[in-house]
Amino acid sequence: xxxxxxxxxxxxxxxxxxxxxxxxxxxxxxxxxxxxxxxxxxxxxxxxxxxxxxxxxxxxxxxxxxxxxxxxxxxxxxxxxxxxxxxxxxxxxxxxxxxxxxxxxxxxxxxxxxxxxxxxxxxxxxxxxxxxxxxxxxxxxxxxxxxxxxxxxxxxxxxxxxxxxxxxxxxxxxxxxxxxxxxxxxxxxxxxxxxxxxxxxxxxxxxxxxxxxxxxx
Numbered sequence: 001x002x003x004x005x006x007x008x009x010x011x012x013x014x015x016x017x018x019x020x021x022x023x024x025x026x027x028x029x030x031x032x033x034x035x036x037x038x039x040x041x042x043x044x045x046x047x048x049x050x051x052x053x054x055x056x057x058x059x060x061x062x063x064x065x066x067x068x069x070x071x072x073x074x075x076x077x078x079x080x081x082x083x084x085x086x087x088x089x090x091x092x093x094x095x096x097x098x099x100x101x102x103x104x105x106x107x108x109x110x111x112x113x114x115x116x117x118x119x120x121x122x123x124x125x126x127x128x129x130x131x132x133x134x135x136x137x138x139x140x141x142x143x144x145x146x147x148x149x150x151x152x153x154x155x156x157x158x159x160x161x162x163x164x165x166x167x168x169x170x171x172x173x174x175x176x177x178x179x180x181x182x183x184x185x186x187x188x189x190x191x192x193x194x195x196x197x198x199x200x201x202x203x204x205x206x207x208x209x210x211x212x213x214x215x216x217x
Contacts, residue, residue: 006112
């Protein structure tokens with residue numbers, strides 16, 4: 001995909017930017033244009049696998065994939081990590097949907113998913129704002145503590161690639177975009193857009209995804 005940077009997220013009514021990225025779940029690549037004229041697509045754009053909230057959200061999306069396909073929607077997850085790192089992870093934790101590798105976050109920028117700067121306000125926020133986005137923890141914890149606590153709960157050991165990804169994309173947010181058969185965005189959701197840092201780690205529920213799909217008509 002050619003370099004394309006948006007300052008704001010792609011909005012409903014706009015055509016989604018195309019991408020062609022290495023597939024994690026199979027050989028070759030996956031292109032968004034492959035689906036045009038054939039089926040609606042849910043594109044979910046994630047941080048790297050270093051992020052425990054993203055790992056949980058990917059598993060949640062995978063669990064929803066059968067219902068999405070029953071409704072005629074193909075799910076695609078874009079993960080910001082190297083192909084080898086992603087394939088190792090998903091070999092041990094198989095997914096039920098298409099996953100592509102985008103270590104340089106070209107798709108994130110093309111779709112306009114924000115990557116805010118780590119300034120004093122954000123630093124204070126991650127130290128004081130408490131989150132427990134999917135109820136996995138016994139109680140809400142400050143963001144800076146919630147991530148490590150969830151990783152410990154999952155028994156996940158970060159790789160050297162994960163640590164590099166964290167240094168590069170620690171503040172990258174997530175985004176989900178539902179496209180119709182023509183590749184036009186009909187629904188979009190950006191992490192933290194409504195709640196600020198209190199919304200960090202949240203991912204649309206199965207019911208919210210189904211409602212968005214139903215609205216496609």
